[in-house]
Amino acid sequence: MDSDPTHDAAPSTPRGSAIYFDGTSSRRHAVTLGLFSDRLEIKADGRTLAAWSYADIRRADSPSGTLRLTCLTAPALARLEIRDAAGAAELVSRCSRLDEDFPDRRGIARIVGWSIAAAVSIVGVIWFGVPLAADRLTPLVPQALERRLGAVADTQVRTLFGGKVCDNAAGQAAFTKLVNALREAAGLDTSIQTAVLATPVPNAFALPGGKVYLFNGLLARAQNPDEIAGILAHELGHLRHRDSTRNLIYNGGTSFLIGLLFGDITGSSALIFASRSIATASYSREAEQNADTFSIDVMHRLGRPTRPMGELLFRITGKEGDKGLSFLANHPLTEDRLARMSKEDAAPNGPPLLTAEEWKSLKSICDPGSKI
Secondary structure: OOEOOOOEOEOOOOOOOEEEEOOOOOOOEEEEEEEOOOEEEEEEOOEEEEEEEHHHEEEEOOOOOOEEEEEOOOOOOOEEEEOOHHHHHHHHHHOOOOOOOOOOHHHHHHHHHHHHHHHHHHHHHHHHHHHHHHHHHHHHOOHHHHHHHHHHHHHHHHHHOOOOEEOOHHHHHHHHHHHHHHHHHHOOOOOOEEEEEOOOOOOEEEEOOOEEEEEHHHHHHOOOHHHHHHHHHHHHHHHHOOHHHHHHHHHHHHHHHHHHHOOOOOOOOHHHHHHHHHHHOOOOHHHHHHHHHHHHHHHHHOOOOOHHHHHHHHHHHOOHHHHOOHHHOOOOOHHHHHHHHHHOOOOOOOOOOOOHHHHHHHHOOOOEOEEO
């Protein structure tokens, strides 16, 4: 029992059933509590460590079986933990404003509601805001910065796919001849860089800054130069429209916002994720259709057929409409692209892009003689 000159104290809690942290050090104090008419006194070894007015005491979040308290007039980190049920009940009865700042069910519901609203807002920005921002920012990106972004993406792509560039001399000569014909017909300058990567993945893609990669896996599935020419012209279309830069900005912003949802508040992985995604993610339907239009125009200028590109794509993917959820696909269905390229097809009236011997060399570009 503690006493006061003017007020009698209620029975104190047993020593050791209450722990006090003064907020200025990490020391734990085993204390007894004196419950006076207007205040709580926290004591240890016969001396008063703190006196808290009941009106200033607030409940804090605590584990089951423990009452954890703070005080508005105490240091911010000061807290009192009471494990004695009887003493805790007596103290609670004296603190009329104990739960004033503690979230009740209604408060928790508000917190959850605002959290959900914030998540929905971020998702809304991902679906609508980021694409709009990417469209607006892409034309403003200087060429020098675009080349730097492309260099970062190039490093990630080479790491992802092993980094082996095919350079068989005869095959490289044929590839250069094909690319130059397409580049000139597309009206692009000589800053365009192209290479064949020794990977079985049947793919091709463009990077910011003017680099196009063709994978040997796609070349191996091709049956004639026009099939590969249509694909390369398609990728040149992405370069002309700066789709790869737009995609990098979009994926970087999206991954940053997704990082916010899952705790990556710095967004440190955003650029790496965006760089890798260039090689694996599709462009928008509009971007793919525009690149197809570009490819068709280039092949027409060269007097070459457009249908072979669609046939190569169909040979690789098969009929996509049978795979379900086609309305969610972010690229046109392969069968639709084949139908369009067949409709735009015309009898060849230009010279072959490669001779039979050059085509054979191109198909063998990754044979022994390639190097890292």
